[in-house]
Structures are given as C-alpha cells and as structure tokens.
Amino acid sequence: MRDPDPRTVQRARRGDLLAFEDLVREFQADAFRFAWHLTRDRQLAEDVTQEAFLRAFRFLKGFRGDRKFGSWLFSIVRNCAMDSLRSQRRSELPWDDQLRPRSVADPTARAELEAALRSVSHEHREAFLLVEVFGLSYQETADVLGVAVGTVKSRMFRARQALCLAIADEEEAT
C-alpha cells in the first residue's frame, strides 16, 4: 500500500477538505476491501468504511507521523469493524460463499486459496491479509493490530504453515 504524499496529509491535518478528499479517493478502495475482509458483509463494510474516514478526519490532527498514514487508517478501520461486529453480537466472523471475491484471472488458484484461508484462525488471517494482500510491512502490520513485530512474524509463519497444509491436502485430493 502506497503512502500518500505527506503534503496532502499535512494539508488535511490543517483542515483542508480537498486534501482530505484526496486521501479518501486514494484509500477508500483499500479501506473498503479491508473492512469487507473483516466483516464479510458488503453493507456493513460500506458503513465501516464511512465511519472510519469520519473518525480519521476527527483524529487527523493527532495523527503521529511516526506511522504510515495507511496503517494508521487501517487500525481505525479495524476498530470500527470490531465495534460494528460487537454491536451486532457476532462472535464468529462470517464467511459467505456468495461474497467470495470474483477475480477470474485464475479461478482455480483463488478457490483453493479461499478454501485454505478458512482453515486459518482469525488472528493469523488478519496478519496474512495485511502483509500479503495489502503489502504492509511487519512494523506497519504491528501498528495496525497493536501487537509486537515479533508477533506479526510468528503469525505470518503460522498462517503460511496452515495454508501450506491446506494446499497440500488439495494437492493430494487432485
């Protein structure tokens, strides 16, 4: 995930709505995707994305530049998603087949991966998504999840182990 032009962030911190709109334009797709991965509910993901940007605007002046803007925003998205799921009293995250990603570039590979991801715990899946899908570094992922870098490292490793195992099962089955 690319970091925005720091000047845009600074302008937005000063209350420049056009600069903030630039940030929304640049990050809304990633924020929505992340929200969708967390909630697996399209409407909920839209609400979470909107709420997250509103909170981001509210707290932007306190945004510490020692983190990437993207990871800071993702941590807000995650908090909003958790709040939203809690308010709906969903303890287990849904995994709705109908909402499966629709990429057609390599359907077989994607279906395998979808199946494999189901075998990974929520904690590990979260770290895996941030690093593999959204391209965050361990430090950035740690910032989003509020855990130590070493924890991200081990969660990534465990996620890969579980995914490799799931893929191995499928390799044997075919």
Add this chain to the structure above:
Amino acid sequence: MNCEQTQLVFSTRMDGERVEARQAEAAAAHAEGCVRCQLFARRSARIRSSVRIRAAEPVPDLIEPIMAAVARERVGRSSWAPAIDGRIGSRRAFRGPRPRHRRPMTLAPAVAAAIAGLIVGSLVVGGPWQLGANRPIAAATVVRNVRSAAPALRAFQGTYTIHESGLSPEVPERTLEMDVAFLSPQRFRLDVDDRTHYPSSSWTPTDLHFIEDVTSSYTSGPSGCPGDLPEGVCPRTRATITRLSGYSAAAPLPADLVLPIATFGSSRGFQVLDRDRIDGRDAVRLGLSFERAAPMFPFLRIGGTWRPFFDQDRVLLWLDATSWLPLRMLVYPSPSPERREWELRYGRAVESPDAPILDVRMESMSEAPPDVSLFRIPGAPPPVSHRLDDLPARIGYAPAIPGDAGDLELVSIVLPTAAAPVTPSSLLVYAEGLDYLKVAERRDWNGPGPFGPVDEVAQQVPLGEDGVAYYEPAGEGYGRRLAIHTPSADLFLETNLPRERLLEIAASLPVRGQALPSSWRRSGSPGVKVERIGVSEALATAGLPGSLPERLPESYVVASAELSTVGSAIAGVTLYLRQPDMDAAGEPLSLHIERDTGLPPPSSSAQSRIRFAGVEGRWTPNRSQLEWVDRGAYHSLQGELGLRALLEIATAVVGEKR
C-alpha cells in the same frame, strides 16, 4: 537449524523483512537436503502468486457520503491551523522529534546484504546521468529564463499525447490526449481524453476535466479504480468545488505544463544535459527525478487511474530553447536497487531502466487567447466583483495594499460570504501573465501560529527597517508564503514570484511586522514544555558555535529553533534546517540535541550502525533518521533526504563542535 526455524526464516525473508545473514545461510543449508522445507517454500510462493492476483470485491464509491459527513462534522472547526492540542502529541516527541516526513515509497530492506548495498550505493553513486560534453547553459540560466518568461505569457493553448506503459498486464499500453489552456489572469483548463482500447467495458477510461478560474476550481473525472472490477462498480464522481479563497488547491494548477515555473523555482536538483532538436525546434534537454518534476504531471493527481511511479524514476525533459515551454517529457524507471525493492514489494513486474514508462509530447501549441467561456465553471454562481473603495464600508477596514507591486495588477477582490474562524476577512489577488500574488488579511486572529498555511517553525526573516515576518518556501501545493503579524491585523501573502521579490513587495505594505506573541510560541504536553526560541540562543544552549549556520553544506540554514523543558530543566533543543532558495523542499530537516551518553535502544528492525567523522552513529532508513552521540550529547538528524546528504550535514555539525 531445524525445519521450524528454517521455515520461519523463509517466511520472514519472503515478506521483505530483515534476517541475519548467518541465519539465512543456515536456513539455505538446511533446506538443500530437506524436502519438507522445499515444499514449504514452493507452496508459500504459490499462495503468494494466487493472492497477488488482486481480489476483485466490487468497491463502492463512498467519496460523496464520506465528504458530506465530514463537512457536517467540520462546521465551526478550524480549516487551517492545527489545534494546539494536536501539536505536542504529533510533533514534539520527547526523545528526538517525530519523523515528520517519511519517504513514501522507501521500503524496508529485504536482507542485511541489501541494507549494506543501499548504504554503500547511496554513498558512492552520483546522479544518474552522464553530463553531455556540450553542456549548453548553466542551470541558473534555465531558472532565470523560465522566470522571466512567466509575466509575459498572456495566453496559451496546447495539445499533447500521453503514452503510458505498464498500467497492468491486461492493459500494457495506453494512449491519452490532453488539451491545456491558459488565459491571464489565473485561468487554467486541462482536459484528458482517454483513447485506449480497453479489453472490456469494465475499465473506466481516464477522462478528466479541470478548470481553475482565479479563486474557484472545478474537477470532474472518475476516481481511481482498479481495472479488474466489474462494470458499474466505479461510477464517475463529479465534484464541483467553488472556493472563496484559492489558498489550497487539491488538484495542482497545470501551470507547469505551460511553463515550468514551480519545477524550476531553484537551480538545485536538476541537470542540464545537452542541446537537442525536437520536432524542428531547438531545445535544451534536462534530467531530473520524478519527485522533482512532479508539478509537470498535474494530470496524474486530478483523478482517474494511472500507473504508479517511483520518486527517483528519471525524467528527461526537453524545453524549447527560446520560449522555455516544455516540449516533451519521458519518464524512465530508476536503475537503483531501491526501485527493484519497490517493484518486488508491490508485486510489480521488473521494468528496464532503458524503456520509457511515460511519454508526454506536445503536438501543437499557440499563444492565441482561448475563448473565455472555456473557463466557465459549470453550476458556479457568477463571480461577485468588489471595488477597493467600497471595502471600508463593507468590511470595516481598508485592506493593506502593497505600495510596490511592480507590474502585477489587482485582478480580484474576494470577501468571504460566511464568517469562518480561520478564513481571511479579505483577499486581494494580483496577477501578470503567469505570475500571481495573493494578499489575505484577518483582523481578529488569535493564533496560536502564524495566520495562513505557514508552519509554526517557519523561518523568521527581517522585513523593512525593523519589522519581521515568517517565510515558508513553495511546496505542499502552495507558492512561496509569508505571514506578517501586527497588533491590529495578521497578513498572509502567497506568490510564485522569487523570494527576494516577495520580501520587497511585503516590505512595501503599510504595516510593521512583529514577532509572534510569546504565548503563541509555547506549547506543551504533561511534563514537557516546548517554546520557540531564537536561533543563536538555541545554538548556545546546545553547545554549538554561532558560526554553524554559515557552515552547513547544501546552503542549509538554521531557520528556527525550539527548546524543550521538563520542569525547570532543559530537556533538549531542536533546530529546524532549511534551504531558503529551495522550493518544493518539503518539510525542514530537524536536528534534535539533548544531553545523553548513549543511543536509545534499537527502535526498528532496519537499523544499521554507521561510522562517520570519528563518531559511532545509527541509520534508520524508513525514518530517514541519523543518530549519533558526541561529547555527551545525543543528536538525531531527520528529514526527507538521502543518507549521503544527511551525513554531510552531520559531519559539519560534528566538525563545528571540535
């Protein structure tokens, strides 16, 4: 090393994180004879390749509802200066200043060897271009000529072809046509017409429209949208924005496509390569980084979908040797190892440094005035014109008017229709050709910082015989800026004129600028107080000689300084370094000094030790931070600059202390 440890090393390395060379070697040795670990590596790579085929959840466009909610939220809130409670937490970290400005695309090094390679590379590799033997003119001459052409340009119309490579595997090449028009004073229009044949109708063509009419602007075009989404997922967003004051342009003016005045505001950071002929015209060929040339590509920021560029990609630019208009711009991938890491990190194909990835070419141009109707903003109310004589009756005071505005003419007077805490009470816009000057005034400004988008750490400069003002170089979407504080009014000036000219015009205002009130210069958080102090006082407190500011390399000066105290004890001094003649220089560098005998514990996985000028230091690339301890004082030098330049400055600081 066992399987578990080996696979952990593989996993960590795959993610571009640092692994000790010793561990990497041991893991490789183990895996050589281990089928399980080989399978782990192979399957992990397969998982990665299926993940990297970007998941295509339909993404809604939420800009309008979000911005509507934000606008409601913002009623009654500041639109310029950050609130005081946001300052200490975000900018004044106790142990050294926060990384104010991280490099957007710099990546954590993949392995220890790569880190060493980067450091050595950045020290020994110079600019990417070999200077032509027939170097025709000095860089300063280019700057002077571009500058002197600006006020004379009254109108411009140009058509361009844009060829872009590498958007995605499905759309490897794109062709777009662009029209640019300018009419003095301060009216611009840019239209992009996407002529690409896309593989399916699910791709949203990048058709854009941008209009700037003195202080109002209009942008229309699709928001960024990955190309693999189904039809209808990315509707065109259409945002009409009419602003009372044109201080902040989210979409940059296309002025530099007409004449590169912002790009060549200073003679640093580019090279004159040779003379050339292009389309039958005599041209001068220049080389500069993509980051430095950014104002020349305004269309990339207006909207639509464009391929990404690396800050250090190389731009070749042909300027007409007579009119100094840009004729062609070619962008090549940088050959640096950082570029390779960037590609790897973002799953992009490796690109050859020899094949251009963007080609913007002027097809035709004319200085005939375009029709005025071209700059009419759809849906905007007709502009209200005011007369200077009417202002005292309308707003209760006569705005300060520069006695010497040179050839600039007053082209617009803007008064806010609704009171807002931080908008000016009046705004005068002066222009001549492409040159402009805005003078904003506010009668009841209560701080805490300077009025207008001028940083609290901006350089204090003398103004007139005994006045002072606060200067900020161009950047952040603004021109060169000056804030003036007086007991009765606060003024803010913004211009694309040179710094000296801005100061001359400001000195001709009928006001005497004063230092900001001391209560505005203090901030703090529980336990720590931060106060802006004089540069010489700061140097003395930090044990640095007063001669330091004259001896810094690259024309850096100590622009301003802050003192942090805990209770009655001095906790540290922060010096802000700037190049006053360098525009678009971004944030100032900060040099934080405090009494200590050792470096703090490691704070990043990508840190490396470094020895220079007889001291041991530490380099943290992802924060662009160089730290060292010298004579019982901890130093942290930080800013958006390569290691080589930071080392030069650090060496000067160490040398001055001896």
